[in-house]
Amino acid sequence: MSLVADFTLARGDFALEFAATVERGETLALVGPNGAGKSSCLQALGGLIPIDAGSVELDGRQLERGGSRQSLAPDQRRVGFVFQDLLLFPHLSVVENVAYGPRSRGLDRRSARSRATEWLERVGLSEFAERRPGELSGGQAQRVALARALACEPALLLLDEPLSAVDASARAELRRELRQHLDAFDGVRLIVAHDAIDAFALADRVAVLEGGRVVQTGTTPQICGHPRSTYVADLVGLNLFRGTASAGHLSLPGGAELVVASVPDGPTLAVLHPRAVALFRERPQGSPRNVWRSTVAAVEPAIDRLRVRFDAPVPLVAEVTHGAAQELGLGPGAALWIAVKATEISAYSG
Incomplete structure (x- = not known):
């Protein structure tokens, strides 16, 4: 019934x-x-x-x-x-x-x-x-x-x-x-x-x-x-990327590219938790495969943390503690380095 x-x-x-x-x-x-x-x-x-x-x-x-x-x-x-x-x-x-x-x-x-x-x-x-x-x-x-x-x-x-x-x-x-x-x-x-x-x-x-x-x-x-739209990703608090994958690289519509640990070739959706996004004042050293410089577009409260929004070259949201925000000098217009490990990005056919 x-x-x-x-x-x-x-x-x-x-x-x-x-x-x-x-x-x-x-x-x-x-x-x-x-x-x-x-x-x-x-x-x-x-x-x-x-x-x-x-x-x-x-x-x-x-x-x-x-x-x-x-x-x-x-x-x-x-x-x-x-x-x-x-x-x-x-x-x-x-x-x-x-x-x-x-x-x-x-x-x-x-x-x-x-x-x-x-x-x-x-x-x-x-x-x-x-x-x-x-x-x-x-x-x-x-x-x-x-x-x-x-x-x-x-x-x-x-x-x-x-x-x-x-x-x-x-x-x-x-x-x-x-x-x-x-x-x-x-x-x-x-x-x-x-x-x-x-x-x-x-x-x-x-x-x-x-x-x-x-x-x-x-x-x-x-x-x-496996969110399939930006609205769903926002609803569950994730970053969503839609692009075309080839040989472990995900090409995004704006021309940017992400390195992903495991991704099928062809149209692809990829998700990334905001807490897996690391922010730095200076270019980071170490193992992250995805590193770029971006400008803070907005900072929004999120209970015990802050959500930091970036528009380019890769639109995404990061989450940081209030203490980290003070150390980074967070605020709209601040220029920061972003680092994301390839293994933190989950990809599936789009």
Whole structure:
């Protein structure tokens, strides 16, 4: 039993092409830059916007076929939706908000309230049942929205950036709780995540959307180990180089060249961790095969380190400690030597 989606849709100048199969009991996270089509994808699966071509099937049941009248309304799809802004009804109590979903599916008021009470117990909010959404914290409101979606007993659960309303201090705990609830739900789960940590912590697989198309799909090790676009490399904190390899040398589009320890000939992608980039004020001596002089374009904070960005002749990012930054005299415009060992660069066919 699974979700099988393969469709296209257009909204103004934007076109979305999406194809994926998600098994029952599996969570797929959709990540990508703003405007990539992540939320539009969820809305199409939920029946909130029509597809133009293709089809959507859930557990062998056709939900929609593009270009025809074969489309089920959202309330007929067995889909639970947690929206980015949660969309809790401010005039209803917490328990009435959760009961609204089952009632909209035809359950009588008493049974719906009983089910809502049960779900509030599951998400640890029984004592807040009679409060209004405006009296809740961001994390509590997120749990109410999740309980409302799950109380409908859906076969497909869609979550659009469910942690966006949660402050940083509560995010880690809510992430763990959400993962537990997702694991306990035996249907199909799709989640839009803006943060890489959320995506990798919550999902079994990740699909990367760029420009309305899926450019890469895989598990966390597959995505992190073999990014196939600059966005993905930035997402996982790596440098990505795309070029043509020959005899252990990788030629880059701007004319620069890298020596790589093991690389297949032909179109190639190569990744390098920023911490493997060494910076010097004077030309280094020793074994590095790749040495060049460059100018600092920008210095950005990165928790306990600094990320140093260079634009030419090889665009890349290095990570250094604050102490090393002081010794190097780091700052935009500073001229430094860069050294990278060939063995630190991982290359694969592009």
